[in-house]
Amino acid sequence: MGFLDSVFKRNSELESLFDLDLLYDSSTRSYLKKLALETCINFIGRTISQCEFRIIKDKKRIRNEWDYLLNVRPNTDQSAAEFWQQFIYRLIYDNEVLVIMSDENQLLIADSFDRDEYAVYPDIFRNVTVKDYSFKRSFRMDEVIYMTYNNEKLSQFMDGMFEDYSDLFARMLETQKLSNQIRGIVSIDAQQSLDEEQQTKLQKFIDRLFTSFKKSAIALVPKLKGFDYTETNKGDNNGRSVEELAKLKRDLTNDVANILGIPNSLIHGDMSEYETAIKAYIKFCIRPIIKKIRDELIAKIIDKADYMRGMKIEIYGVTEMNPLEVANAVDKLRASGTYNGNEIRIKLGDEPVDNPVLEEYVLTKNYESADTSEKGGETNNA
Template sequence: MGLFDIFKGSPVRVNEDNKTTEMRKQQSLIFENYISGMKKETAFKAYALQLCINRISNAIVKCDFNTFNKGTNEPGTVWYQLNVEPNQNQNAADFWNKVIEQMVMNEEGALIVQDSMTGELLVADSFTVKKYAFKPNSYAYVLINGYTIQHSFSEKEVMHLRLNNSKIKAIFDGIYSEYSTFLDGAIRNYNRSNAIKYALNIDATFDQLKNKPVLDEDGNQVIKDGLPLTEYDDVIDDMFENRLKPVFSEKDSVTPLESGLGLSDLNATGNSKSSGSAANKTTRDISAMVDDIINMAADAFAIPRGLLKGDTADVNSMTDNFISLCINPIAEQIEDEINRKLYGKDNVLKHTYCRVKTEHIRNSDITKLATSAELMSRIGAWSLNDILAFIGEESINEDWADKHIMSKNYALIEDALKGGENNEENQDNV
């Protein structure tokens, strides 16, 4: 049975056993922690990981999945699925985004299966794999959009994609858990330095209110929290519970103070911007640490640091490194998996296969390509339609547009070494 025959029918919801329920909970927890970022400790890590996922998936989306039939480029059903619509609920961009996200977030990678009824390609949300040494691996408990597939799959019936270092996220998690203590310290220092701090000055005049009890309607001293209440206590409680709230709000405010009370700004000297209570502490320490986290994530996934953070300096060199070190290995793995599962050995040996082209990841400037395109045409490597295809334009439906030409300035090396009249005659005949 091939990949096109893996489903006995469309997926249906079934009663989940305990193992499947536990897997669903684990999957939910992963995305709650890393995607939602409910905790600040997780949010910075999720931000760095999402930057990496977005950069990689956006690059894969720009790749061309070219399909060949005996060496001839022939778009067909597989081409349409890989480039336009893998299934009725996803376009190619959504599909490959989910594939890359699963490859990064799931230590076991991404699993692609195909519905035999419709031929649609679907990405599993979770699955379990049982590995063997001398027979195909087995995949079970495959969940897709809340539906559980009732049977297991062998290795040849699925496309299984993993990062070259499948434990890269786990390693990054371990590094971050150590580094997050420094980040937490920087956040606490920032909050502590920027907190508004006042001192309440109480002199002897106000202190005399301790001798004046607060009486109720019957003339008895009021008891509060088990202690006799004085005017001193009443005023102090009112200040902290009511009067000082407007002072610490974002709006302008005025509060009355009894004789003998005074407020002094503890931030008025030392680390203040002026004579007010705003501290001179900035977020640069925190942002520098967040940059460190992003840099660590970039290094882990072989993405140039500047490219991950959107720097524009030397972007061409960074893009070349990004494609060579990060994207090409992933694209080659996707290509190999498609060819060995969808086409098979016999077809590949007959040059019927899929090629993942990464040239279009880099934006092409036609003015910069003109010289190179002319050279490729002059040596007979490209036809006019080949050039149009490279720059993303529609081909010309004429026989002459597919013909290859060569300049007469080129000759076989053995003819060029002969020299004299024979050489000139041979060059004219090339």
């Protein structure tokens, strides 16, 4: 039956079917990296996009052009939410983000740029490109909003780990395909002589046979004299499941979330530990980013003289507590005289109001000093 060797070698599907050659190239599976990064970075971006930026002087909010740019429309093509979500994506994925002010007073996020660093002079940004437009002028550090996230690009840092994960995922995927493969034996009467024309016909018949198995839910095998097909494997997966592939993708996302400070239960929507996870997320992931943004905006928008006179920028909308959830604590803070009404409003994310009552510090009897209250029987004894 030496002629069968040539038949099998000419049919790549038969070769794989009979496990004569199972060498598979592990693909890069770049979508695994994209999936994990997009999931985690966009999670943070959606959070920051809810922020409200307030320029405050003498405990009152100032409504000026910067307030409009930061909260409503930074440029003609983006809303504030879209702008800050893209801002965070660039900051984390590229490890840096550059925002310039155009001649029309629009805030634009640069797609690419070159940075010239100096020791005692402001750094210079050249070849700044936004979309398809490249600015001919250069920008000094004190003219732009520029932030870095960490010491290394997240994408470059994760390349080694993603390569290992992609190799493992590719092997598991190919194993899963093989474990669900339907295999069979084709028997040919050796007494028949097969010339080249008959071999060609046999080859076409076998190709159609396996094509029907791949493309149709029901495939019928004709019974021919001297040709028998016997199925030996009906797709038993030997206990394997696609859940293993899903678990691998979940583990990969968990690793990226851990680096960024996002609790794993939160990124996967697990509500059993929601309260604890959201507090950890705000404290260890969002607060540091908000502080970086606030420090950079203060340095570039408010000059030193105004800052020394009390002008500042505060960011609200994410880190504040829900007033309904902390009503009892608010009552105690007010009744103990620790905070006045407007100070509590600020802590809850609300603006102070012009009400003299809210500027007063209240101390209820429950919090009065023992020296100021009359003790029972002392007056009568006197």
